[in-house]
Amino acid sequence: MAMKKNHIEEDVYILAIESSCDETAAAVVKNGREVLSNVISSQIALHTVYGGVVPEIASRKHIEKINQVIEAALLEANVTLKEIDAIGVTYGPGLVGALLVGVAEAKALAYAAKKPLVGVHHIEGHISANFIEHPELEPPFLCLIVSGGHTHLVIVKDYGEFEILGRTRDDAAGEAFDKVARAVGLGYPGGPKIDKAAKEGNPDAISFPRAKVEGNVYDFSFSGLKSAVLNYINHGKMMGEEINVPDLAASFQKAVVDVLVSHTIAAAKEYGIKKIAIAGGVASNSALREEMALACKRNGADFYYPSPIYCTDNAAMIAAAAYYEYINGARAGWDLNAVPNLKLGER
Ligand code: KG4
Ligand code: ZN
Numbered sequence: 001m002a003m004k005k006n007h008i009e010e011d012v013y014i015l016a017i018e019s020s021c022d023e024t025a026a027a028v029v030k031n032g033r034e035v036l037s038n039v040i041s042s043q044i045a046l047h048t049v050y051g052g053v054v055p056e057i058a059s060r061k062h063i064e065k066i067n068q069v070i071e072a073a074l075l076e077a078n079v080t081l082k083e084i085d086a087i088g089v090t091y092g093p094g095l096v097g098a099l100l101v102g103v104a105e106a107k108a109l110a111y112a113a114k115k116p117l118v119g120v121h122h123i124e125g126h127i128s129a130n131f132i133e134h135p136e137l138e139p140p141f142l143c144l145i146v147s148g149g150h151t152h153l154v155i156v157k158d159y160g161e162f163e164i165l166g167r168t169r170d171d172a173a174g175e176a177f178d179k180v181a182r183a184v185g186l187g188y189p190g191g192p193k194i195d196k197a198a199k200e201g202n203p204d205a206i207s208f209p210r211a212k213v214e215g216n217v218y219d220f221s222f223s224g225l226k227s228a229v230l231n232y233i234n235h236g237k238m239m240g241e242e243i244n245v246p247d248l249a250a251s252f253q254k255a256v257v258d259v260l261v262s263h264t265i266a267a268a269k270e271y272g273i274k275k276i277a278i279a280g281g282v283a284s285n286s287a288l289r290e291e292m293a294l295a296c297k298r299n300g301a302d303f304y305y306p307s308p309i310y311c312t313d314n315a316a317m318i319a320a321a322a323y324y325e326y327i328n329g330a331r332a333g334w335d336l337n338a339v340p341n342l343k344l345g346e347r
Contacts, residue, residue, distance in 0.1 A: 013077075014326065015084045015109075016319035017070065019102030020094025020122050021148070022046075022053045024065040027315035028077035028084070032323030033131050036077035038309070038316040041065045048188050052178070059097035066105050073315070081113050088322025091119040091332075092342030093149065099338035107336060118322040119332040123150055123344050124160065126279040128324070129310040129317035137304050142273045144264045146288070147280030148174035148189070151220050151260075152344065153267055156277075159324035162345045165267050166218025173256055173282045176222040180229050180252050184245050194249045195285050201246030203254035203287075206232060210259050218263055225255050257287045265295050277304040284308035 011030055018025040024041040043061045047053045074081060089106035092099060103119075110117040127143050139159060145152040151168035171179070174191055181190020186197065208228050211221040229252050236243045268276055276296050282288065283305055296303035310317055 012085045012323060012327065013079055013083055014086055014088050014118075014319040014322050015070070015073065015081070016088035016120070016315045016322050017066070017102045017106050018090045018122075018125065018313055018315040018318045019062045019066065019098050020090045020092070021098060021313055022058050022061075023313040024062045024069050025313065025315035025318075026066075026070040026073035027319050028073055028079050029132075029316055029319035029323065032320050032327075033135055035132055035316045036079060037073045037075075038314055039069050039073045039076065040314055041069050044189065051182055051188050053095070055095045055097055058095055059101055062098055062101035066101060070105070070109070081109070081115075084113070084115060086116040086118050086322065086326045088118045088120050088318050088326070089336075090122045090125060090318050091336055092122065092339035094122055094338075094340060096338050096340040099340065103336060103338050107334060111334065116326065117332040117336060118325050118330055119336050120318045120321045120325065121342055121344055121346075122318075123152060124162075124321045125318040126150075127154070127156060127277070128320035129279055129306040129314075130277045130304045131320050132310055132316060133306060134304050137275070137277070140273065141275035141277055141304070142264065142268050142271070143277040143279055144260060144283075144292075145280045146173040146260060146278065146282035148172060148178065150280065151222075153218050153263055154344070155271060155273065160321075160328060160330070164344060166216055166220060166263060168220040168222060169213060170221050170223035171226060173220070173222060173260065174280070176226050176256060177282065179226055180249075183230055183233050184243065184248060186245070186249075189281075191282055191285060194253055195287070197246045197249035198253045198287065199246075199250075201244070201248070201250030203250040205244065205247035206251040208232075208251055208255040210255055218267055220259060220263065222256065225252070253285070253287050257285070257291050260288060261291045261295050264292065265299055268299065268301055274301045275304065276301050279306060279311065281312045284311040
């Protein structure tokens with residue numbers, strides 16, 4: 001039997017595993033906020049050939065890499081499996097085959113080493129990335145989560161407690177970046193490429209629509225903007241005109257960022273929240289960071305954002321989330337399974 005510890009007084013070490021999409025990742029984090037190791041084996045180069053993530057290839061790569069990645073995370077942290085207090089793992093949302101690899105691995109490790117198992121929601125992980133570099137950040141705060149698969153505006157009421165104010169009705173913000181980048185031949189993943197190209201372009205060169213959504217004012221929609229960009233490109237091609245990629249990238253990016261910032265600030269005002277955080281892959285976008293920082297300053301709100309390495313998928317953020325779930329008593333059973341469409345706040 002494992003010795004029971006007093007978790008209030010003693011340090012808590014979490015080993016976490018993340019395999020929901022195309023990164024095989026493991027990390028060791030102390031007390032939810034101190035990263036001892038954060039190992040990421042990226043498959044991006046493999047999927048680039050196909051212009052996007054191929055689910056079966058992702059699962060096969062995870063199963064090939066996961067043991068080495070976990071071993072490297074423990075070694076780098078200088079912590080043995082015996083010293084780990086609990087094992088956290090992303091169990092949804094994400095690609096089912098990819099998630100299953102991480103979940104099966106975490107269960108096997110937890111069972112063999114007699115450690116508690118904690119299932120983590122991927123988006124809760126993204127939000128928790130903000131705890132790593134901001135020791136002073138505590139709920140409640142407002143968080144905009146923008147990634148390849150998700151666009152959510154959420155009030156983080158407490159650790160593990162969320163109120164979703166808005167979400168995308170169609171494409172996620174990162175998905176729009178990826179599709180537009182592909183249409184102008186910038187390749188996958190498109191977000192960082194658009195971000196870079198936009199630095200050389202004029203954001204006011206092309207007027208693209210800011211999507212309005214009927215009903216919930218905090219919901220997002222990016223498919224109309226994406227179509228407008230694709231129409232612009234097709235029209236240019238038909239007329240035999242050369243497309244100015246930097247101008248297009250900057251104008252498209254501005255249209256996305258304007259909507260993300262205005263929704264977030266409107267919600268902060270309505271709910272009287274003075275702490276605003278961003279998370280997810282698109283949170284490393286330089287225009288979003290700049291515009292959100294300016295808007296927060298204008299509105300007297302504190303602005304929090306993770307370093308780029310904690311914005312895109314990683315296991316340190318999963319460990320941070322697992323820590324708070326763990327100290328609040330959450331334990332997964334041996335029947336833990338992958339839930340590809342897991343909703344935030346659901347158990
Ligand atoms: O969080 P993440 O790694 O995976 C998901 O959970 O989806 O996000 C990946 C997404 C991709 O769509 C990628 O194009 C986008 O984040 N991304 C960016 C930037 N860096 C990554 N989008 C805009 N600007 C960036 N600098
Ligand atoms: Zn993610």
